[in-house]
Amino acid sequence: MNLQQWLSVALLCAMMALFLWGRFRFDVTAIIALLAGVATGLVPPDKAFSGFSDDIVIIVASALVLSAAVQRSGLVERMVDRLGQRLRRPGAQLFALTTIVGVASGLIKNIGALAMLMPAASQLARRSETNPSRFFMPMAFASLLGGLTTLVGTSPNIIVSRVREDMTGQPFRMFDYLPTGLGLLIVGLAFLYLGRRLLPERQARTTMGEALNISAYTTEATVTAEASVIGATVSAFLEGQDGAIEVTALLRHGLRAEVQPDTEIAEGDVLILAGDPDALERAIAGTGLTLHEPDEDHPAQDDVGVIEAVVTAGSALVGSTAGRLMLKERMGLRLIAVAREGERLHNKPAGVALQAGDIIVLQGVLHAMPGQLRQLGVLPLAERSIRLGRERKGWLALGILAAAMAATATGLLPVALAFFAGAGLVLITGALPAEDAYEAVEWPILIMLGALIPVSETLQTTGASDVLAVNLAHLATHLPPWGAVALVLLISMAVTPFLNNAATVLVMAPIAAVFAHDLGYRPDAFLMATAIGAGCDFLTPIGHQCNTLVMGPGGYRFTDYARLGAPLSLLVLIVGPPLIIACWPL
Numbered sequence: 001m002n003l004q005q006w007l008s009v010a011l012l013c014a015m016m017a018l019f020l021w022g023r024f025r026f027d028v029t030a031i032i033a034l035l036a037g038v039a040t041g042l043v044p045p046d047k048a049f050s051g052f053s054d055d056i057v058i059i060v061a062s063a064l065v066l067s068a069a070v071q072r073s074g075l076v077e078r079m080v081d082r083l084g085q086r087l088r089r090p091g092a093q094l095f096a097l098t099t100i101v102g103v104a105s106g107l108i109k110n111i112g113a114l115a116m117l118m119p120a121a122s123q124l125a126r127r128s129e130t131n132p133s134r135f136f137m138p139m140a141f142a143s144l145l146g147g148l149t150t151l152v153g154t155s156p157n158i159i160v161s162r163v164r165e166d167m168t169g170q171p172f173r174m175f176d177y178l179p180t181g182l183g184l185l186i187v188g189l190a191f192l193y194l195g196r197r198l199l200p201e202r203q204a205r206t207t208m209g210e211a212l213n214i215s216a217y218t219t220e221a222t223v224t225a226e227a228s229v230i231g232a233t234v235s236a237f238l239e240g241q242d243g244a245i246e247v248t249a250l251l252r253h254g255l256r257a258e259v260q261p262d263t264e265i266a267e268g269d270v271l272i273l274a275g276d277p278d279a280l281e282r283a284i285a286g287t288g289l290t291l292h293e294p295d296e297d298h299p300a301q302d303d304v305g306v307i308e309a310v311v312t313a314g315s316a317l318v319g320s321t322a323g324r325l326m327l328k329e330r331m332g333l334r335l336i337a338v339a340r341e342g343e344r345l346h347n348k349p350a351g352v353a354l355q356a357g358d359i360i361v362l363q364g365v366l367h368a369m370p371g372q373l374r375q376l377g378v379l380p381l382a383e384r385s386i387r388l389g390r391e392r393k394g395w396l397a398l399g400i401l402a403a404a405m406a407a408t409a410t411g412l413l414p415v416a417l418a419f420f421a422g423a424g425l426v427l428i429t430g431a432l433p434a435e436d437a438y439e440a441v442e443w444p445i446l447i448m449l450g451a452l453i454p455v456s457e458t459l460q461t462t463g464a465s466d467v468l469a470v471n472l473a474h475l476a477t478h479l480p481p482w483g484a485v486a487l488v489l490l491i492s493m494a495v496t497p498f499l500n501n502a503a504t505v506l507v508m509a510p511i512a513a514v515f516a517h518d519l520g521y522r523p524d525a526f527l528m529a530t531a532i533g534a535g536c537d538f539l540t541p542i543g544h545q546c547n548t549l550v551m552g553p554g555g556y557r558f559t560d561y562a563r564l565g566a567p568l569s570l571l572v573l574i575v576g577p578p579l580i581i582a583c584w585p586l
Helices: 001-019 026-039 057-074 075-084 088-108 110-127 134-145 155-168 178-193 236-238 277-287 327-331 365-378 394-409 415-428 434-440 444-461 464-475 480-494 501-518 524-535 547-552 560-583
Strands: 217-222 245-252 254-256 270-275 304-311 334-339 359-365 378-380
Touching: 001 026, 001 444, 001 501, 026 444, 026 501, 057 155, 057 394, 057 415, 057 434, 057 444, 075 088, 075 110, 088 110, 088 178, 110 134, 110 334, 110 378, 110 547, 134 236, 134 547, 134 560, 155 444, 155 501, 155 524, 178 560, 217 277, 236 245, 245 277, 254 464, 270 277, 270 378, 304 365, 304 480, 304 547, 327 334, 359 365, 365 378, 378 415, 394 415, 415 434, 444 464, 444 501, 480 501, 480 524, 480 560, 501 524, 524 560
Parallel strands: none
Antiparallel strands: 217 270, 217 334, 245 254, 245 270, 304 359, 304 378, 334 359
């Protein structure tokens, strides 16, 4: 390889190392890679921003807006609610939930489909007295499989379609993914139903009760003038609660005081309490403590309530605290409790740096909370006292989505134009408010795509992709055709946990296409294998947002994903290649 090719490969490796390190967000890592590409001369200055004008960015953004409009309609949730009235057995409920989320993920973004159905899954679990952790992870995996069935189901499919168009002049159409994606979805649904017992029994966090109905919660309570514990020692207070709770910290005059058994509790103290929710409620109500800070300027309102929610991977809360974000001052929201899997928190809730998967309880004005929760990027759990969607104009949003998909499937309009028109129509007709549309667009994903497109093209412009593909072809010389396809599928599946799935396709698709050419095969099967591999990350909670979303509510541990995900990955690796070749002959 020449110097330019070595630089291109080095840039790729450095980018992968940054993704793996996790020090920077994936969009920031993409920006660093783009700047490095320009600095080394790999990316010409006049091509540095060409990625932001690419059709891929328009398609992804438009698909997100259409997905949000359908999600807001509440149609899918109503369907599940009606179905749940007829299903009583946990196995039947699991099969119905995974099937619905799998089908819905082909129509709207898979993370949106999963978010819509998690509250319904919680309700079904309560009706059948089943642990909701039995539902959440299979639903997450089904949403990943469902995203493989259409062009807009997941971002890798859109990118692979563009690569095929560059090579052959013809992109993959809307339902070209359906034969392989549907086959894998059916096989996956059967496995998730039969293999559901591979999941260990975890304490799922899915119900709210009155206000606090989650184990291992940390909350703060203020000692008011009427509290019966004034003058009592910490040990006496805990003995009165039968040792069911713990005082993890005590704040006095805004300063942290040392907590000793003989420490006397005074008026105005703020106690950081942890323990079983029922015990917390008894302790707070029985001793005159309060979860509310006295606020004479803002008296209680009749429509003030609480909602339990999970912090998603893309939430504005991740990495920050409620106090730092000034949630109370800016939005009128008070964070009254936080729970994190495997940890006992010692800070007051407003001072906890939140992570994806944390369970939080927010207090605020109920009629204002739907928009606030969407803005923060948190997902309500349990039976909803508020609704994220509105039934009005729900069928209109679904009709616009269907029209956009039909226009692309029949070749009437290019994909970018059809979905951009659809996104415009949901705004014009009021099926989705403009502010909700802007919130629905995942700007970090678009920034990453725009920055990485010119970076990934350096592999082709320098010829590095040809060299890598030739070396890969040497490894596959003695493999049968299905083995060569399986090799590309395996590499894509192996890389995806460390890269964003869209980044995986940007890097792997050109290499896979040249690899197919060197072996004398058509590129379609290898591009399809790349898309499938990038969309099938079942091994970790951090490789895809869907997996992260269910970790906290399901009470899962990191290693739980491989227990169900490793056999499913192996199944995809076995079934995928022959299915791909049958649909896309070499």
